[in-house]
Amino acid sequence: MRAVVDTALCQGHARCEDVAPELFAVGDEDGARARVLQPEVPEDLLNAAEDAVFYCPMGAISLVD
Amino acid sequence: MTTTTAEVDLQDPYDIADALLNRQALALPGDTPWELYRMLRERNPVFKSRQGMWILTRYADALAALRHPPMDLGPEMRRAAAAGHLVAQMNAATMLYFEDPADTLRQRRLVQQAFNRHSVAALRPMVETLVDGLLTENLERGTFDYLWDFADNIPVNVVCELLGVPRADVPVFRDWTRNLAEATSAVITDEIAQRVQSAVQGLHDYFVDLIAVLRKNPNDRLLSLMIEARDEGNRLSEEELVGLSYFTLSAGSDTTTQLLTHGTIALLQFPDQLRLLRERRDLMPNAIEELIRHSGPVHYTQPRTLLEPLRLGDVEVPAGETVLASVGGGNRDPEEFPDPDTLDIARPRVRHLGFSQGLHLCIGAPIARLEADVVFGAMLDRIAGLEFAETPIEYSDTGPMRSVKRCLVTAEPA
Numbered sequence: 001m002r003a004v005v006d007t008a009l010c011q012g013h014a015r016c017e018d019v020a021p022e023l024f025a026v027g028d029e030d031g032a033r034a035r036v037l038q039p040e041v042p043e044d045l046l047n048a049a050e051d052a053v054f055y056c057p058m059g060a061i062s063l064v065d
Numbered sequence: 066m067t068t069t070t071a072e073v074d075l076q077d078p079y080d081i082a083d084a085l086l087n088r089q090a091l092a093l094p095g096d097t098p099w100e101l102y103r104m105l106r107e108r109n110p111v112f113k114s115r116q117g118m119w120i121l122t123r124y125a126d127a128l129a130a131l132r133h134p135p136m137d138l139g140p141e142m143r144r145a146a147a148a149g150h151l152v153a154q155m156n157a158a159t160m161l162y163f164e165d166p167a168d169t170l171r172q173r174r175l176v177q178q179a180f181n182r183h184s185v186a187a188l189r190p191m192v193e194t195l196v197d198g199l200l201t202e203n204l205e206r207g208t209f210d211y212l213w214d215f216a217d218n219i220p221v222n223v224v225c226e227l228l229g230v231p232r233a234d235v236p237v238f239r240d241w242t243r244n245l246a247e248a249t250s251a252v253i254t255d256e257i258a259q260r261v262q263s264a265v266q267g268l269h270d271y272f273v274d275l276i277a278v279l280r281k282n283p284n285d286r287l288l289s290l291m292i293e294a295r296d297e298g299n300r301l302s303e304e305e306l307v308g309l310s311y312f313t314l315s316a317g318s319d320t321t322t323q324l325l326t327h328g329t330i331a332l333l334q335f336p337d338q339l340r341l342l343r344e345r346r347d348l349m350p351n352a353i354e355e356l357i358r359h360s361g362p363v364h365y366t367q368p369r370t371l372l373e374p375l376r377l378g379d380v381e382v383p384a385g386e387t388v389l390a391s392v393g394g395g396n397r398d399p400e401e402f403p404d405p406d407t408l409d410i411a412r413p414r415v416r417h418l419g420f421s422q423g424l425h426l427c428i429g430a431p432i433a434r435l436e437a438d439v440v441f442g443a444m445l446d447r448i449a450g451l452e453f454a455e456t457p458i459e460y461s462d463t464g465p466m467r468s469v470k471r472c473l474v475t476a477e478p479a
Contacts, residue, residue: 012177013177013426014177014181014182015426017181017182018181018182018430018431021182026181047413047414050414051416054416055426057422057423057424057425057426058424059132059423
């Protein structure tokens with residue numbers, strides 16, 4: 001599974017960083033967007049990655065094969 | 066089952082819907098509110114009430130409604146604001162909650178720095194010290210009211226710390242928030258109205274004064290950050306600053322107090338789960354999500370008026386209609402959560418609706434989680450045995466949150 005952020009949708013809410021800090025980071029600077037830290041999601045972080053998809057207010061995160 | 070109250074026989078879906086909308090249902094004992102949601106979900110999952118409000122009790126439908134972007138949360142609130150109600154004016158200035166997506170985003174981005182992972186982690190030592198002191202005080206008493214002697218003191222202190230309200234002013238804030246909580250009662254007596262009005266005025270004037278002080282002597286807390294954000298780019302108006310401060314307090318205090326109390330009640334009702342948590346402290350984050358799913362205090366969200374049609378299964382709800390997402394109904398939908406009435410702290414994938422969803426997902430959720438983590442952790446460390454000292458628990462008719470009236474417990478120190 002690969003984690004992908006649609007930067008056109010992302011508004012930098014940083015909910016992904018709250019629930020999956022190993023996978024996503026959002027800076028504090030104005031206009032910051034989520035960055036994917038590990039595109040290939042390890043097995044043990046799959047649940048956290050799915051949490052990030054669920055909690056993203058913009059629906060900007062997807063997991064693709 | 067047939068649930069009867071003095072006024073209505075709750076078998077008819079129209080009566081159930083009325084009981085939910087007039088908040089009567091939330092005051093019913095034990096698991097009754099969830100039984101009502103189940104009756105609606107099984108027979109009328111997308112149901113239009115007598116007042117014309119659509120009630121959504123399936124998880125998938127409630128989630129779809131909360132994520133449906135073209136919605137207007139505020140027509141009633143704006144009418145009340147125009148009519149001169151101070152609470153409504155403060156809320157109407159707080160578009161995190163009520164206004165259109167563009168304004169919600171603009172305000173969220175200004176305040177979210179205070180709610181990010183690092184800011185929230187920095188609050189932990191303060192919360193730990195606070196909780197430790199409160200536990201010491203209450204353990205000396207042995208029997209105490211978990212709600213009013215313990216839990217109620219925590220969130221207001223945390224919100225004041227977050228905003229940058231001086232510690233010395235916290236007690237008066239606590240009195241205001243207690244009085245404010247009555248504003249959502251089903252029946253507002255003149256006496257309640259007076260207390261609420263006086264608390265609202267007090268908070269409003271306090272924030273106006275504090276903003277003036279912080280403008281001259283800024284600090285690194287949320288209110289100061291919001292003022293600076295405003296002053297640099299003229300982005301938050303004075304009304305917005307007062308409204309956001311008020312909103313942070315009202316959204317962050319009573320909700321979390323009730324979350325801690327409902328969570329503790331659920332753990333006492335499922336002693337096997339409390340034992341499991343004691344043995345498996347690594348389950349704590351998941352246990353907190355499960356406690357919010359199973360018995361979180363918020364039972365439904367602000368009604369939303371659809372700007373575009375919303376398809377829910379076989380039904381298309383037309384634009385212009387108002388929908389109410391039943392958080393309590395969705396969180397106990399067996400399609401999403403098997404055996405939903407059982408508390409299971411090891412339950413996988415507890416993606417509940419307790420913090421809402423989509424654009425209006427609770428911005429303070431990480432702080433509520435932090436407070437729950439510190440409180441439940443400290444209780445496990447310091448309390449060997451906890452029991453109800455009075456049952457049954459009574460609930461009040463405030464909404465959209467179900468509020469415990471009081472919760473007497475007896476605690477044996479570890």
